[in-house]
Amino acid sequence: MTDEAAHGALRAIGDTPMIDLPALSPDGGATIHAKWEGANPTGSVKDRMALAMVAEARRRGDLEPSHPVVEFTGGSTGSSLALVCSVLGHPFSVVTADCVAEEKIASMRALGAELHLIETPGGEPYDGLFDDLRDRAREIESERGAYFTDQFGNPDQLAGYEALGREILEARPEVSEFVMTVGTAGCAMGTARALRADRDVTVTLVEPEESPVISTGTTGSHDVQGTAIVGSPPLLDSAHYDRVVTVPASEGSHWAGELAAREGLLAGTSTGMNLAAARRVAAERDPGEQVVTIACDTGLKYLSEGLYEGLAGPTFCLC
Numbered sequence: 467m468t469d470e471a472a473h474g475a476l477r478a479i480g481d482t483p484m485i486d487l488p489a490l491s492p493d494g495g496a497t498i499h500a501k502w503e504g505a506n507p508t509g510s511v512k513d514r515m516a517l518a519m520v521a522e523a524r525r526r527g528d529l530e531p532s533h534p535v536v537e538f539t540g541g542s543t544g545s546s547l548a549l550v551c552s553v554l555g556h557p558f559s560v561v562t563a564d565c566v567a568e569e570k571i572a573s574m575r576a577l578g579a580e581l582h583l584i585e586t587p588g589g590e591p592y593d594g595l596f597d598d599l600r601d602r603a604r605e606i607e608s609e610r611g612a613y614f615t616d617q618f619g620n621p622d623q624l625a626g627y628e629a630l631g632r633e634i635l636e637a638r639p640e641v642s643e644f645v646m647t648v649g650t651a652g653c654a655m656g657t658a659r660a661l662r663a664d665r666d667v668t669v670t671l672v673e674p675e676e677s678p679v680i681s682t683g684t685t686g687s688h689d690v691q692g693t694a695i696v697g698s699p700p701l702l703d704s705a706h707y708d709r710v711v712t713v714p715a716s717e718g719s720h721w722a723g724e725l726a727a728r729e730g731l732l733a734g735t736s737t738g739m740n741l742a743a744a745r746r747v748a749a750e751r752d753p754g755e756q757v758v759t760i761a762c763d764t765g766l767k768y769l770s771e772g773l774y775e776g777l778a779g780p781t782f783c784l785c
Contacts, residue, residue, distance in 0.1 A: 470521040474553050479506055479513045480629055484637035485761070489728045490721075490741060496751035498744045499638055500761040501630065504733060508545040508573065509764035511630070515652055516546035518626030519615045520554065531555065534612040538599035540566055540591075541649065542763050543617050548577035559612060561602045565589045568770045582606070618650050619700040627656025630760075635664050638756050643668040645744045645759040647736045648680060651699035653760065658706040668708050672743040675712040713742045721745075722765065723774055732765035735773065 470476060482505040487498045503511035523529035535551050537543060538561035551558035560574055561582045574581060584598055607614040617623065634641060634657070644661055646654040648671050661667040673680055680702070715735065722738030725731050740759040748757045765773060 468517075468521045468525070470524060470550075470554060471517060475507050476517060476550065476553050479517050481633065482506060484634070484758075485729070485731065487725075487729055487741075490724060490745065492745055492749040494749075494753060496642065496748040496753070496755035496757045498741070498748050499641075499756060499758045500731070500737075500741070501634060501637075501758065502731065502761045504731075504761060504764035506546075508542065508549050508577075509767065510542035510546055511653055511760060511762050512542040512546040513549065514626035514630060515617065515623040515650075516543065516550045516615075518624075519617070519620050519622045520547070520550045520556070522622035522625065523613060523615070524554075529556070529613045532557075534559065534610050535615060536561070536603050536606045536610070536612040537615045537617060538562065538603040539617070540595075540599070542570065542767070544579060545570060545573045545577060547615060548574050548579040552578045556613075559606050559610070561599050561606070563591070563595060563599065565591055567767055569767045573767075617652070620652075621701060623650070623652040624656035624659065624701070627653045628660040631657040631660025634758055635661060638758055639665075640756055641665075641667055641758045642751060642755040643670060643747055643757045645670045645672060645740055645747060645757060647672040647739050647762070648699060648702070649736075651702040653762075655701050655703055655706050657760075662706065668747075669706060670743060670747055671707050671710045672739050673710060673712055674718070674739070675714045678710075678712050680710050681712060711743050711746065713739045715739075717742045719773060725761075726765065726774060731761060732774075733761045734763050734765055734768050737761045737763070737765075 483502045485500050485502050487500055491498045506513040532555055534557040536559045537547050544560040544562055548558050559580045563584045563586050565586045586592055606612055644667055648654055654671055658669040718735045718739035721741040722735050725733055744757050744759040
């Protein structure tokens with residue numbers, strides 16, 4: 467544990483539960499298990515990344531006490547960095563867009579972040595939004611001398627995710643295959659690196675069928691936040707994965723709903739994508755084998771977006 471990790475709420479990052487998913491494992495195939503990252507303080511696996519990036523920068527002397535930090539995000543990274551910066555005393559500026567889930571924007575504000583919102587037409591992402599977000603973050607870096615954590619290219623995050631891999635091995639030492647969606651690729655690569663350092667684990671990456679940036683280098687519109695963001699994630703390393711599968715975004719939403727209804731776990735669409743892919747690979751494996759995936763974040767962050775609409779049970783009006 468780093469010195470930073472011993473501070474207050476940061477002690478609660480990591481050591482998350484491993485949850486068996488028997489109701490969603492395919493008949494005659496391997497059993498699926500999910501690491502429940504919604505148990506982290508902000509309800510996201512990104513807490514691990516945020517702590518690792520800030521802790522390593524402080525250790526090297528790149529980030530001095532009370533020095534400002536800046537990042538751009540369309541996902542959970544902003545809340546995670548807001549948490550870490552608030553505990554360690556760093557003013558934090560986050561650049562995001564008005565199309566991001568209301569819950570994420572509200573949580574960043576609640577944790578003390580200074581928000582810079584880029585307006586989108588009709589509240590929808592547009593071509594070039596990624597570049598606009600990054601450019602504004604770079605402006606703040608220059609204007610304020612802030613430390614830019616650069617989540618898409620910062621290898622410091624790998625150490626945080628290697629801890630996740632070690633936790634998987636401790637909980638399920640006989641794991642045969644690891645399945646994970648790709649955004650920055652940090653989680654997939656850091657976890658895979660730790661798994662493969664110990665045993666021969668097959669690693670399968672997941673991306674939206676509508677935007678197969680790793681498989682074919684093409685991008686498209688989809689609604690799975692935090693995935694298929696850049697054409698070639700700088701942290702992606704072919705030595706640490708075996709294959710890539712694509713899943714339709716609608717299938718991810720479906721299995722997020724099934725995970726809630728049948729296993730009692732509220733998680734987001736990227737988790738649904740993980741589960742859909744895990745079911746495919748588990749069906750190819752023998753009974754008794756173990757497939758592990760990540761339940762990336764709590765579905766409570768997506769309620770305003772209607773993720774579970776049409777999936778809930780009946781409602782009775784007591785009039």
